[in-house]
Structure formats: structure tokens, C-alpha cells
Amino acid sequence: xxxxxxxxxxxxxxxxxxxxxxxxxxxxxxxxxxxxxxxxxxxxxxxxxxxxxxxxxxxxxxxxxxxxxxxxxxxxxxxxxxxxxxxxxxxxxxxxxxxxxxxxxxxxxxxxxxxxxxxxxxxxxxxxxxxxxxxxxxxxxxxxxxxxxxxxxxxxxxxxxxxxxxxxxxxxxxxxxxxxxxxxxxxxxxxxxxxxxxxxxxxxxxxxxxxxxxxxxxxxxxxxxxxxxxxxxxxxxxxxxxxxxxxxxxxxxxxxxxxxxxxxxxxxxxxxxxxxxxxxxxxxxxxxxxxxxxxxxxxxxxxxxxxxxxxxxxxxxxxxxxxxxxxxxxxxxxxxxxxxxxxxxxxxxxxxxxxxxxxxxxxxxxxxxxxxxxxxxxxxxxxxxxxxxxxxxxxxxxxxxxxxxxxxxxxxxxxxxxxxxxxxxxxxxxxxxxxxxxxxxxxxxxxxxxxxxxxxxxxxxxxxxxxxxxxxxxxxxxxxxxxxxxxxxxxxxxxxxxxxxxxxxxxxxxxxxxxxxxxxxxxxxxxxxxxxxxxxxxxxxxxxxxxxxxxxxxxxxxxxxxxxxxxxxxxxxxxxxxxxxxxxxxxxxxxxxxxxxxxxxxxxxxxxxxxxxxxxxxxxxxxxxxxxxxxxxxxxxxxxxxxxxxxxxxxxxxxxxxxxxxxxxxxxxxxxxxxxxxxxxxxxxxxxxxxxxxxxxxxxxxxxxxxxxxxxxxxxxxxxxxxxxxxxxxxxxxxxxxxxxxxxxxxxxxxxxxxxxxxxxxxxxxxxxxxxxxxxxxxxxxxxxxxxxxxxxxxxxxxxxxxxxxxxxxxx
Numbered sequence: 001x002x003x004x005x006x007x008x009x010x011x012x013x014x015x016x017x018x019x020x021x022x023x024x025x026x027x028x029x030x031x032x033x034x035x036x037x038x039x040x041x042x043x044x045x046x047x048x049x050x051x052x053x054x055x056x057x058x059x060x061x062x063x064x065x066x067x068x069x070x071x072x073x074x075x076x077x078x079x080x081x082x083x084x085x086x087x088x089x090x091x092x093x094x095x096x097x098x099x100x101x102x103x104x105x106x107x108x109x110x111x112x113x114x115x116x117x118x119x120x121x122x123x124x125x126x127x128x129x130x131x132x133x134x135x136x137x138x139x140x141x142x143x144x145x146x147x148x149x150x151x152x153x154x155x156x157x158x159x160x161x162x163x164x165x166x167x168x169x170x171x172x173x174x175x176x177x178x179x180x181x182x183x184x185x186x187x188x189x190x191x192x193x194x195x196x197x198x199x200x201x202x203x204x205x206x207x208x209x210x211x212x213x214x215x216x217x218x219x220x221x222x223x224x225x226x227x228x229x230x231x232x233x234x235x236x237x238x239x240x241x242x243x244x245x246x247x248x249x250x251x252x253x254x255x256x257x258x259x260x261x262x263x264x265x266x267x268x269x270x271x272x273x274x275x276x277x278x279x280x281x282x283x284x285x286x287x288x289x290x291x292x293x294x295x296x297x298x299x300x301x302x303x304x305x306x307x308x309x310x311x312x313x314x315x316x317x318x319x320x321x322x323x324x325x326x327x328x329x330x331x332x333x334x335x336x337x338x339x340x341x342x343x344x345x346x347x348x349x350x351x352x353x354x355x356x357x358x359x360x361x362x363x364x365x366x367x368x369x370x371x372x373x374x375x376x377x378x379x380x381x382x383x384x385x386x387x388x389x390x391x392x393x394x395x396x397x398x399x400x401x402x403x404x405x406x407x408x409x410x411x412x413x414x415x416x417x418x419x420x421x422x423x424x425x426x427x428x429x430x431x432x433x434x435x436x437x438x439x440x441x442x443x444x445x446x447x448x449x450x451x452x453x454x455x456x457x458x459x460x461x462x463x464x465x466x467x468x469x470x471x472x473x474x475x476x477x478x479x480x481x482x483x484x485x486x487x488x489x490x491x492x493x494x495x496x497x498x499x500x501x502x503x504x505x506x507x508x509x510x511x512x513x514x515x516x517x518x519x520x521x522x523x524x525x526x527x528x529x530x531x532x533x534x535x536x537x538x539x540x541x542x543x544x545x546x547x548x549x550x551x552x553x554x555x556x557x558x559x560x561x562x563x564x565x566x567x568x569x570x571x572x573x574x575x576x577x578x579x580x581x582x583x584x585x586x587x588x589x590x591x592x593x594x595x596x597x598x599x600x601x602x603x604x605x606x607x608x609x610x611x612x613x614x615x616x617x618x619x620x621x622x623x624x625x626x627x628x629x630x631x632x633x634x635x636x637x638x639x640x641x642x643x644x645x646x647x648x649x650x651x652x653x654x655x656x657x658x659x660x661x662x663x664x665x666x667x668x669x670x671x672x673x674x675x676x677x678x679x680x681x682x683x684x685x686x687x688x689x690x691x692x693x694x695x696x697x698x699x700x701x702x703x704x705x706x707x708x709x710x711x712x713x714x715x716x717x718x719x720x721x722x723x724x725x726x727x728x729x730x731x732x733x734x735x736x737x738x739x740x741x742x743x744x745x746x747x748x749x750x751x752x753x754x755x756x757x758x759x760x761x762x763x764x765x766x767x768x769x770x771x772x773x774x775x776x777x778x779x780x781x782x783x784x785x786x787x788x789x790x791x792x793x794x795x796x797x798x799x800x801x802x803x804x805x806x807x808x809x810x811x812x
Contacts, residue, residue: 045543048775049535050528052542057527064523068516077507079243083254084499085234087227109394110234110495114225114257116398120216123252127245130215134206136242141198141205145190149212152189159184159205164196223253233498239508247503254497261495264394271386273484278365280477286367287470294463301456328446329461333469335439341368342432349425358421360386367473374431378424385416541744543776547766550746551753553737554765556592557585558780559615561741561770577773580782582622585767589619592764593734598706601764602635604716604725605738606749611769612738616715617645624677628710631668633680635716635728637689640682642715646671653683657701658692664701678709693727702731719752729761740769 050057087110113119124130128145153170160167161180168176168185176187180196190209199205224237236254240246344366352358360382369375392409399406535542547553560577593599603616613636620632634642637655642648648669656662657680671677683689692698705712714732716725729735735756739749756763773781 042543042545044776045535045545046532048543049531051775053527053531053534056531056534057524060523060527060530061520064520065516067523068519071515071519072512077512078239078241079246079504080237080239080508081243081247081250081501081504082235082237082499083250083497083501085236085254085257086496086498087232087234087494111225111227112398113260114234114236115220115223117213117216117220118397119253119256119260120220120223121212122256123249124212124215124219126252127249129219129249130210130212132208132210134208138202138205138207139242139245141194141202142192142207143198144194145192147191147209147212148189150189152209152211154210154214156206156208157185157188159207161199161203161205166199219249234495238501243503243505243507247501250501254500258495258497260397264397265494267390267393271390273481275361275364276477276481276484278361279367279370280474280481282365283367283470283474283477287467287474290463290467290470294460294467297456297460297463301460328443328458329465331439331442331446332462333465335436335443336466337368337469338432338436338439341366342429342436345369345425345429345432349422349429352422357417358425363421363425367477368432369428370477371473375428378421378428381416381421381424385413385421388413388416539745539747540742541739541746541749541768542741544768546746547739547768551737551749551766553753553763554588554592556588556736556765556767557581558768558771558773558777559585559611560773560781577782578618581780582618585615585619586622586626589736589764594762597733598710598712599734600702600706600712600714600732601734601736602714602716602725602729602732603736603738603767604729605718605740606744606752607718607720610718610738610740610744612718613640613642613645613715615736615738615767615769616713617642620677620711620713621674623711623713624674627676629676629678629708630711630713631678631680631705631709633705633712633714634682635693635714635724637682637685637693637724638717638721640715640717642679643681646673646679648679648681651681653681655683655686655689655692657683658695658697660697664704690722690724693724693731698727699731719756720748726755726759726761729756730759733760733762735761735763737763737766738769739766741771743770 125146128142130147131142131145133139133142155170157175158169160169164180166178166180166184167174170188176185178184180199181193183193184190185192219238222239226235226237227233236250238246238250238253240249345363348358348362348366352362363369363378363382369378388409392406392413395403395406395409401407401410541547544555544558547555559581560574562574562578589601590599593601603612603619605612616632620630623630632642633654634640635654643650643653648671651669652662652666654667657664657667662683667680667683669679669681671679702712702714712732714728716728719725737749737753753763771777771780
């Protein structure tokens with residue numbers, strides 16, 4: 001919005017101002033071209049906006065701190081406790097499955113067992129973790145709280161206390177009333193009979209009861225067991241809101257884990273001991289039967305002659321038994337043993353096919369199966385069946401029957417029980433029948449050779465051999481059964497607690513400061529965004545780019561704001577800034593106008609209170625102090641008051657001159673403080689005075705004064721007051737616009753400058769008034785250390801006084 005430029009017909013002599021001017025540049029466009037728009041974000045503008053709306057940021061800061069503090073009431077600090085468990089056998093190691101100390105689980109199995117409900121459920125029931133008081137201090141009243149899982153009803157409950165009476169309600173519905181000391185909540189499955197002292201000082205207790213399994217799953221979700229591959233240490237952590245309760249829960253958890261691991265380990269040993277005990281009992285019964293038969297036979301034949309061995313001396317017998325007799329007795333005893341065990345195995349097989357289940361204990365209770373090498377395939381299948389049965393039982397401790405691994409184990413176990421074991425047993429029975437037939441054939445052949453030996457001798461030898469065989473088997477099984485009982489009694493778990501949990505004194509993670517800080521940062525960010533948005537919609541002039549970019553005006557200078565409340569030192573500093581500011585404005589005005597003409601300038605503003613009279617007065621004073629003959633005309637015929645500013649008496653002014661009632665010499669008033677400054681006051685105020693500005697007499701006055709003065713400055717009314725400013729600017733040909741920070745309406749300025757563009761007026765730029773020299777304006781300030789000062793001249797000394805001056809020490 002530069003306006004049109006007037007080209008004068010001739011260049012009059014500049015007069016005394018010629019010595020004042022410095023060498024002007026060739027291009028006198030001066031402030032006509034706006035400065036290029038800076039690229040990137042306007043950080044300085046944002047910072048200034050934040051400073052201006054600091055009250056808004058303070059409000060949001062208070063709201064953020066208050067909101068964060070209120071939010072912390074709903075967030076409790078977390079306490080984390082840790083326990084260390086030592087695994088006695090390194091994870092992944094397998095020992096002989098036939099031994100008594102094989103490892104219980106692999107590394108993944110330990111973790112699954114630690115997180116299984118089989119461990120969590122007893123802990124929840126032991127510590128009553130399924131009841132959740134609304135107030136943490138009410139926890140002590142629920143130490144003896146238990147529930148009947150079959151009859152319990154989960155939900156929210158309220159216990160109201162009145163003296164020695166109580167009433168129990170759920171969701172506002174009364175459930176039960178009674179006296180303290182009685183059982184509370186029987187109808188809803190509570191097993192709770194607290195003493196009256198447990199409710200001391202309490203009037204109402206609110207609590208929630210959930211199923212133990214729900215409490216177990218919630219507790220499992222907070223449990224974090226860690227086991228590194230190849231390590232024998234398991235680290236278990238648990239977090240909670242109460243440090244003492246969390247530590248007690250974790251210690252109970254690891255104790256239950258050790259107990260469960262010990263129980264599972266003993267099951268393996270007890271299974272082997274049970275089988276051996278059954279076999280030992282069976283062998284003992286056989287031995288007692290054989291000894292009884294031999295004793296009865298000897299009693300019956302004690303008086304009858306026999307073919308016994310000759311006794312040479314007491315305790316010494318001569319072994320004269322023939323080999324055929326020994327073979328016959330051996331084969332006969334084995335054939336009967338095979339027949340007896342075969343019948344037992346056939347009975348077990350038939351019963352197993354009828355019931356659909358063949359137990360390994362029943363088969364292994366037959367001594368022949370346990371001792372016969374040919375039964376090794378059958379024993380392997382039975383051992384595999386036992387192992388799979390134990391594995392399935394362990395899996396069911398941690399998983400349901402729908403788990404794929406459980407299904408696979410069940411299928412393999414069914415195949416063993418229904419197909420593999422029966423087939424192996426039938427194959428073994430076929431072998432027994434074949435061997436029994438061969439032995440019977442041998443016995444039949446040997447009996448022909450022994451028919452000559454008395455029957456009593458043969459029978460006694462057979463019974464004696466049978467006792468010896470039964471005694472040997474009993475001794476072997478008795479030894480192994482004793483070893484199994486000893487292993488069962490000395491069985492230790494594969495795990496032990498290396499480090500128990502200790503309640504921490506300080507919370508591990510306290511989110512209250514984070515919440516408060518986050519709330520403050522969020523609200524400050526919101527306040528900053530709101531401040532920037534308000535700044536974008538602010539209609540007042542604030543920033544230099546609003547003059548250069550929005551209005552297209554060159555900034556002639558910046559007049560700083562003077563703090564009237566500051567001390568003397570601050571006022572002096574600001575005064576120096578103001579002086580330097582007007583010197584800069586004076587220079588830019590001089591070189592922004594047409595150098596071929598004397599300077600005639602109209603100073604105006606978009607609206608009132610922008611400080612145009614202040615700028616025009618001080619600019620005129622600045623030119624006068626520089627030695628330029630300066631004329632200041634008060635063109636504000638509506639509210640002009642420059643007469644009072646310079647201490648002039650009221651008299652005829654511009655109004656009287658334009659209407660012809662006063663001469664030019666009568667309206668020109670020199671100022672006493674500046675000999676180079678002359679003032680024409682506005683004159684008497686009249687309703688029709690603005691019409692006088694449209695007469696040719698105004699232009700004649702400006703032209704005549706331009707010949708007599710170096711600088712003519714006209715203080716006009718605001719552009720929004722009427723056509724006065726436009727008429728005065730047209731008369732002077734040059735216009736300077738005053739913009740005041742926080743006061744000038746930018747839309748008003750833009751609209752009025754659009755009108756100026758249609759007039760033959762040269763807009764030389766804008767003067768920014770009332771500016772704080774910080775933020776985006778910090779580079780418009782001047783260095784105070786370079787302020788001009790008066791140097792005191794040194795006193796002159798006459799020749800006669802030189803001898804009386806004392807010598808001064810040198811500085812070198």
C-alpha cells in the first residue's frame with residue numbers, strides 16, 4: 001500500500017537542510033517495498049504470545065497441578081517384592097527313570113507350575129485374598145474371613161455397625177442382621193465370625209467378594225517368574241499396593257510351590273514303593289505257604305521210614321542226591337510256579353479286558369513277571385504306562401483336558417492300556433505256556449526214572465526246593481522294598497527357597513509425581529496452544545511483520561514503551577532509548593521521502609490513542625535539534641492539543657487562517673525551548689472546521705511553508721475520524737502511519753490504507769509505538785554502553801600557575 005508518488009516540477013533549494021542530509025541512496029523508494037516474509041515457524045512471535053498470555057498459562061498451570069493432584073487420589077503406589085528359588089537339579093537334566101531321585105519337571109514345567117491355579121488357589125484361600133475391602137485399613141477385620149465355595153455369592157457388600165449390632169446388605173438390599181460375635185453372612189456362604197474388637201472405631205465397612213478362582217487369576221497376572229535357560233535360579237516378583245501384604249503373599253506362594261513340588265516328587269517314589277510292597281507281600285505269602293506245606297508233610301511222615309541222606313555227624317550231611325532227582329524236583333517246581341503265575345496272569349488279563357483297564361501294579365505283583373528276563377518287553381510297556389500316567393497327572397495340575405498336549409498324552413495312554421499292554425501280556429503268556437509244556441514233558445520223562453524212589457522222599461525234596469525258591473525271592477523283594485521305603489522317607493524336593501520376600505519401605509513405582517507433572521505439562525501445552533490461537537485471532541497490532549507483510553509498510557522506527565513506575569535509573573535508560581529511536585525515525589523519514597523536495601509529512605494513525613501526536617511532536621523536536629528549520633502544524637481540528645504540549649497560549653490557529661480571519665504571521669508561534677521549531681496550533685474548534693481542509697488554501701499553505709522551512713510536519717486526526725487525514729496527506733504528499741502495540745486495530749488500518757492507495761499520497765512507512773523491547777523487538781533496542789555523554793573539559797592552567805601543580809604519577 002505505497003500510494004502514488006508526486007513528481008515535483010522543479011527542485012527548489014534545500015536551504016540549511018542540505019548540510020544536515022547525509023549522502024542519500026540512488027533509489028528513494030525507501031520504505032515502499034515490504035521486507036521479504038521470513039521462512040519457517042515464527043518462534044519469536046509464539047514466545048511473545050506466551051508472555052502476553054502468561055496469566056492464561058498460570059491459570060492452566062494451577063488447573064493442571066490441581067487436576068493431577070486429584071488424579072493421584074485414584075492411583076496408588078506400587079510395591080514390588082522379589083524372592084529367589086533354587087532348583088537343586090539343573091533344568092533340562094534327566095536321570096534314570098528307574099531310580100528314586102529323577103527330576104520332577106523341565107524348565108518350562110517349573111514356570112507353568114509356578115503360575116498354575118494349583119499353587120494360587122491355596123494361597124488365596126489361606127490369606128483370604130478373594131475379599132477386597134474398599135478401605136485398606138479395614139483389611140485387619142478380614143483376617144479370619146473364609147467362604148464356602150459351593151454356597152458363596154460374589155458381589156459388593158456393606159457391613160453397617162451400630163453399637164454391638166450389625167446389618168449386612170448387598171447393593172442396598174438388606175441380607176442379614178445380628179449381634180457382633182455371631183457368624184456373619186451364613187446365607188451367602190461366608191464363614192466369618194469376627195470378634196467385636198475387630199470392628200473397633202468403625203461404623204461402616206464396604207467390601208467386595210469374588211470367587212477364589214477369579215482372585216487366583218488376578219494374582220497370577222501380577223506374578224512374574226523368570227528362569228534363564230541353563231540357570232538353577234528362579235526369580236519371582238510380585239507387585240501390589242500394600243508392601244507387607246504383598247511380601248506375605250509372595251512368601252506364602254513360594255512356600256506352597258515348594259510343598260507342591262515335594263508332593264509331586266514323592267508321588268513318583270511312592271508309586272515304585274507301592275509296587276515293590278505288593279510284590280514283597282505276595283512273595284511272603286508264597287514263602288509261608290511253602291514252609292507250611294513242608295512242615296505238615298514232615299509231621300505226617302515223622303514215624304515212617306524215608307530215604308534221607310546219611311548223617312555222618314551232627315550238622316553234617318553227605319550229599320548223595322542223584323542228578324535225575326534234582327532235575328525232576330527243579331523242573332516240577334518251575335512247572336508248578338509257571339502254571340500258578342500263568343493262571344494269575346490269565347485272570348488279570350481276562351479281568352482287564354472285562355473292565356477295560358489293566359493296572360501295572362496287578363501285573364508286576366506276579367513275581368515271575370518281575371524276575372523273568374523274557375518279560376522285559378512287558379515291563380518296559382508297563383513302565384511307559386506308569387510314566388505317561390504320571391505325566392498326564394502333572395499336566396492336569398496346570399492345564400485343562402482341552403489342551404493339545406493333554407489330549408495327546410491321553411490318546412497315547414489309551415493306546416498303551418487297550419492295545420499294547422494286552423498284546424504284550426498275551427505274547428508273554430504264550431511263552432509261559434510253551435515253557436510250561438516243555439517243563440511238563442521233562443517232568444514226565446524224569447518221573448519214569450524216579451518211579452523207583454519212594455514218593456515221600458520225592459515230595460519232601462520238592463517241598464524243600466519250593467521253600468528255598470520262595471525264601472530267595474522274598475529276601476530279594478524285601479531288600480528292594482526296604483530301599484523304596486527309605487527313599488520315600490528321605491525324598492527332598494528339587495526346589496528350595498534361597499531368598500524370601502521382604503516388604504520394601506519405599507514404593508518401587510510411585511506414579512503420583514509423574515501424573516502431576518504430566519497433567520501440568522499437558523495443561524501448559526493446552527494453554528500454550530490456546531494462547532497461540534488467541535494470538536492468531538487478536539485484532540490488535542502486535543508484531544512488526546503485521547506492518548511489513550500485512551500492510552506492506554516499511555518500519556521507520558520503533559518507539560519503546562516508557563514504564564512510569566520504574567526507578568530513576570530505569571527511566572534514564574528508557575529516555576535514552578526513546579532519543580535514539582527518534583533519531584532513527586528522523587533519518588528513515590528523511591531518506592524515505594523525495595529528496596528533490598523539502599520534507600512535508602502528515603503523521604496519522606488508524607484510530608485514537610495510537611500516539612500520533614506524541615510521534616509528530618517528538619519527530620519535529622528531533623529535526624529541530626538537528627538544526628533543521630521545522631514547522632509543526634496541528635491539523636487535528638477536532639481534538640488537537642499541541643498548544644498545551646508546547647506551553648503556547650490559546651490564540652488563532654489553522655482554523656482561523658483557513659477561514660481567512662487571521663494572517664499567517666498571527667498563527668505561527670515559535671517555541672521557547674527550540675529556536676528552530678515553529679508551531680501552528682489547531683485554533684478554535686468548530687463544527688464545520690473539517691470542511692476547511694478541503695479548500696485550496698490548505699495546499700497553498702503547505703507549498704508556501706515548504707519554501708520557508710526545511711521540514712513541515714502535520715499532526716492529523718486518525719484515519720477513522722473522517723476525511724481530515726486524507727485531505728492533509730494529499731496536501732503534504734507524504735504520509736507516515738503510527739501503529740501502537742495492543743491498541744491499533746489491524747482491520748481498521750488495512751481498510752483505511754486501502755483508501756489511501758487511491759489518493760496521490762506517498763506512504764513512506766510506519767512508526768511502531770509503545771513497544772516493549774523484548775521478544776520479537778529485542779533487536780530494535782540500542783546498546784547503552786554506546787550512549788552519547790557530555791565530557792567535562794579539562795581546566796586551563798596559566799603559565800604562572802604551572803609551577804604550583806603537583807606532579808602526577810605515571811601510569812606506565
